[in-house]
Amino acid sequence: MADPEDPYKTLGIARSATPDDIRSAYxxxxxxxxxxxxxxxxASEERxxxxxxxxxxxxxxxxxxxxxxxEIDAGGQEQAQGPSYRDxxxxxxxxxYSRGGPEAAxxxxxxxxxxxxxxxxxxxxxxxxxxxxxxxxxxxxxDFLDAVNGATRRLTLPDGRTLDVKIPMGTTGGQVLRLxxxxxxxxxxxxxxxxxxxxxxxxxxxxxxxxxxxxxxxxVTISEAVLxxxxxVPTPQGPVKMQIPPNSDSGTxxxxxxxxxxxxxxxxxxxxxxxxxxxxxxxxxxxxxFLATWTPQLPDNPRKAMExxx
Amino acid sequence: MISIEILIAQNSGxxxxxxxxxxxxxxxxPERQSGGFVFQDIxxxxxxxxxxxxxxxxxxxxxxxxxxxxVDQLYALRRRFQALGEAITETAPDDLQRTLAAHLVxxxxxxxx
Numbered sequence: 277m278a279d280p281e282d283p284y285k286t287l288g289i290a291r292s293a294t295p296d297d298i299r300s301a302y303x304x305x306x307x308x309x310x311x312x313x314x315x316x317x318x319a320s321e322e323r324x325x326x327x328x329x330x331x332x333x334x335x336x337x338x339x340x341x342x343x344x345x346x347e348i349d350a351g352g353q354e355q356a357q358g359p360s361y362r363d364x365x366x367x368x369x370x371x372x373y374s375r376g377g378p379e380a381a382x383x384x385x386x387x388x389x390x391x392x393x394x395x396x397x398x399x400x401x402x403x404x405x406x407x408x409x410x411x412x413x414x415x416x417x418x419d420f421l422d423a424v425n426g427a428t429r430r431l432t433l434p435d436g437r438t439l440d441v442k443i444p445m446g447t448t449g450g451q452v453l454r455l456x457x458x459x460x461x462x463x464x465x466x467x468x469x470x471x472x473x474x475x476x477x478x479x480x481x482x483x484x485x486x487x488x489x490x491x492x493x494x495x496v497t498i499s500e501a502v503l504x505x506x507x508x509v510p511t512p513q514g515p516v517k518m519q520i521p522p523n524s525d526s527g528t529x530x531x532x533x534x535x536x537x538x539x540x541x542x543x544x545x546x547x548x549x550x551x552x553x554x555x556x557x558x559x560x561x562x563x564x565x566f567l568a569t570w571t572p573q574l575p576d577n578p579r580k581a582m583e584x585x586x
Numbered sequence: 587m588i589s590i591e592i593l594i595a596q597n598s599g600x601x602x603x604x605x606x607x608x609x610x611x612x613x614x615x616p617e618r619q620s621g622g623f624v625f626q627d628i629x630x631x632x633x634x635x636x637x638x639x640x641x642x643x644x645x646x647x648x649x650x651x652x653x654x655x656x657v658d659q660l661y662a663l664r665r666r667f668q669a670l671g672e673a674i675t676e677t678a679p680d681d682l683q684r685t686l687a688a689h690l691v692x693x694x695x696x697x698x699x
């Protein structure tokens with residue numbers, strides 16, 4: 277290890293060095309270790325102090341001669357340093373020299389949103405050559421009930437890989453699922469991209485979805501409508517029994533609470549709305565005869581509201 | 587806060603014409619008050635830095651703006667970095683701070699991509 281006290285060794289020059297040699301050796305080291313150009317680097321700062329002291333001693337011919345004769349040692353050459361630029365520039369005072377001028381805010385709301393993006397280089401090629409893979413886009417068609425109840429579907433990619441895609445409960449058509457790290461491979465050890473899967477939902481024969489509620493048209497017989505009674509209603513989670521109140525007309529909407537899209541992702545379960553539709557069904561002689569001789573107690577005109585509107 | 591006369595008096599060998607040219611080039615940005623320049627501590631330190639760059643490091647005035655621009659960007663980032671660190675220290679729970687630190691250490695070793 278070099279003797280830290282020997283200014284020749286500090287500057288890496290021979291004892292016979294000319295003043296030009298000294299100057300050029302000092303410049304070379306100062307460029308490398310100037311503390312204002314190496315803020316926060318204590319080793320550079322220490323090295324620069326020694327280099328400056330050595331230069332201070334050897335660049336003065338008289339001092340150099342006395343040192344060479346052994347009259348003085350290398351100690352005590354450290355100059356009192358004036359104010360260092362780094363001491364101010366690291367503080368708010370340094371904003372005077374920032375690009376936007378002293379009034380420019382150094383943080384704004386845009387910074388906050390992309391703070392972990394642009395400021396620290398996420399998603400960009402990194403200095404070490406790593407590059408994140410591309411996101412890849414796929415689409416997946418699923419049937420209505422799988423979208424409502426959730427399911428796992430296997431997707432075969434163009435490159436032959438298969439992906440097991442978990443379709444979460446309550447997925448809606450057009451929703452995009454992100455599978456982290458399942459996209460294009462990264463380069464140079466970089467992260468893989470994501471697979472983005474756009475989900476299409478095929479319509480159901482009976483169910484119709486609006487938000488988390490599900491509607492269906494429920495056919496009922498004349499006697500179920502008039503007399504009321506229990507009927508089976510299909511729901512996305514299987515049939516349930518529902519009581520039809522007596523004298524329910526076509527178009528009456530009955531609610532099954534919580535039988536729509538199940539609760540998911542912090543959203544409460546939706547309801548199922550069954551809209552009654554009276555069906556006469558197979559022609560029935562007795563019914564026909566009864567109606568032919570039937571006189572209603574209170575004759576009704578169901579088209580009353582339409583009259584005078586032709 | 588000192589005037590240009592005092593600044594020159596305190597810095598032997600500082601040439602007034604050089605200094606005025608640096609101000610004109612916007613390399614040094616003293617405030618202007620009642621017709622004269624007023625130098626804050628940071629401006630004084632900046633003048634010292636520019637003199638060291640010019641004379642000790644032998645950087646000519648063609649290259650100087652490139653270096654100053656990089657220096658300014660370096661310190662702007664250091665201020666932001668420090669503000670970010672302070673914000674994390676003041677607002678993030680201890681366990682999050684430990685998680686962050688551990689994550690950065692692992693990443694620095696090349697353990698995470």
